[in-house]
Amino acid sequence: MSVTPREQSRNSPASRKVPSSLIYEEINGTPYYYKGYRSVLSRQKTQEEIIGASALQSAIVSLLIHVLYKFLPFNDYLIATNEPGLHLAVGNNLSNDIAVFDQHALPTPLDDKFFSVPPRVVIEIDVKIExxxxxxxxxYVYDKTQKMLDFGVQKVIWILTKTRKTLIAQPDQHWILTNWDDIIEILPGCTVDLLPLLKSKGVIL
Incomplete structure (x- = not known):
């Protein structure tokens, strides 16, 4: 059976409506979709296959969480993971890998909506959007980072696995791009030496 050009257009991935479950975040009213979402629309992959983090990304998050809980006072901070949503304003809803909140700044109890107060620190592992x-x-990295700083985040850290670089951004300061073998201060009294940390667990060679 032949397919007419009109049928091809109607059934192509580009013509299908993208479900909201494939939206990773929204910036200035524009949705940004998970990397690989077109493969889901064309039924080459399932949604679960593209949403999960890689083994390397997951290991980095896990080890950073260990460092944060080891050095930060438990009663002073809430460390949110699992893509915590951050609502900046209408049309600006971001997703983070790790968000460190001052405990006293959070409402009690928490609800089922996105966080609407700025974290003290945000840590991102790679770009996960298409x-x-x-x-x-x-x-994209610069725009998202600046929006978080403008919202009140005091430090944004990007850990980039392909280049083994780390970007550190703070308000009213020069942004720093450094290597994984440099010690990074996450918060006062809490630093991480990423390269030996990852090597010690066999995450990288």
């Missing part, structure tokens, strides 16, 4: 054709990875 970048639009007109947006580079650098532009």
């Amino acid at each position: 970048l639009p054709a007109n947006v580079s990875e650098t532009e």
Whole structure:
């Protein structure tokens, strides 16, 4: 059976409505989808296959959580993981890998909505969205970082696995791009030496 051009257009991945479950975050009213979402629309992959983090990314998050809980006073901070949502404003809803909140700044009890107060520190592991054709990875990282700083986040840290680089951004300071073998201060009294930490667990060679 032949398929007419009209049927091809209607059934192509680009013409299908993208379900909200494939939206990773929203910036300036524009939805940004999980990397690989087109494969889900074309039924080449399932949603579960593209949403999960890689083994390397998961290990980095796990080890950083261990460091944070080891050095930060438990009663002073809440460490949120599992893609905690951050509501900045209408049309700006971000997703983070690790968000460290001042405990006293959070409402009690917490509800089932996104966090709406700025974390003290946000840590991101790689870019997890399908970048639009007109947006580079650098532009996306810088734009998202600046929005979080403007919202009141005091430090944003990007850990980039392909280049083994770390970007550290703070308000009214020069942003720093450094290597994994440099010691990074997450908060006063809490530092991480990423390269030996990952090597000690066999995460990297």
